[in-house]
Amino acid sequence: MMLEVRIMEGGRVHLLGRFDASQAAGARQALAAVEESVTFDLTGLEYISSAGLGVLIEIYKRLHGKGHTMRLVNLRPNVRAVFGFAGLEKILSIE
Amino acid sequence: MTERRYRRDIASLQAMFEFVSEFLATREIPSSNAFVPHLVLDELFTNALKYRTGGDDTVAVRIGLDGENIVLSFVEFGVEPFDITGIPDPDLSGPIEERQAGGMGIFLVKRLADHVTYEHRDGVSTTRITKRVER
Numbered sequence: 001m002m003l004e005v006r007i008m009e010g011g012r013v014h015l016l017g018r019f020d021a022s023q024a025a026g027a028r029q030a031l032a033a034v035e036e037s038v039t040f041d042l043t044g045l046e047y048i049s050s051a052g053l054g055v056l057i058e059i060y061k062r063l064h065g066k067g068h069t070m071r072l073v074n075l076r077p078n079v080r081a082v083f084g085f086a087g088l089e090k091i092l093s094i095e
Numbered sequence: 096m097t098e099r100r101y102r103r104d105i106a107s108l109q110a111m112f113e114f115v116s117e118f119l120a121t122r123e124i125p126s127s128n129a130f131v132p133h134l135v136l137d138e139l140f141t142n143a144l145k146y147r148t149g150g151d152d153t154v155a156v157r158i159g160l161d162g163e164n165i166v167l168s169f170v171e172f173g174v175e176p177f178d179i180t181g182i183p184d185p186d187l188s189g190p191i192e193e194r195q196a197g198g199m200g201i202f203l204v205k206r207l208a209d210h211v212t213y214e215h216r217d218g219v220s221t222t223r224i225t226k227r228v229e230r
Contacts, residue, residue, distance in 0.1 A: 020112075021105060021138075021140070021141040022105045049137040049200065049203070050138060050200035051141065051200075057191060060191065061192065078130045082134070086187070087187030
């Protein structure tokens, strides 16, 4: 299954499917339009690897540098575990 | 162990995932157990594509069961040694702006697998992980 990026109104973005290394370049391109505070809803995200983490970290740095915020919500347990092992639960706003 | 070979191309990643998922399904192992093997292949394969470009144009994935443990090997041919067990963990203590790029994927492999071993012989590089099945 591929990764689907749905940019909604009101600063909410849904990521659905699998955020693996083969999807990173496309995701980076699709998310280049995110320039202001955003909430990533990961309800439908089944899987993420370091490539996906890297894209999200890039976005965080870009937004943070401009005074904007990034939240991640509704993480599935396996996905949350990857963020945890990567030490990102304390840095990113994860709910 | 069951083995399949793949071209050294990021497009092979999905086929590797399917190979693992099919193997688990035929052994009636819950599909949730694919998460770690998938991530291991994701990280090791992309690392190989980035950093070891001079080897054979195929890699191999081997998967099997040892009791209630999934055994997964990622094999490269015609390459210099790359032992992930000897790579230091990245420093996760500082602010994100100070984090160095790279190293996270290998770190995740070592944290998520139960055991990781490495062998290099005659140009054949084998990284092997085990992960206990959760039912």
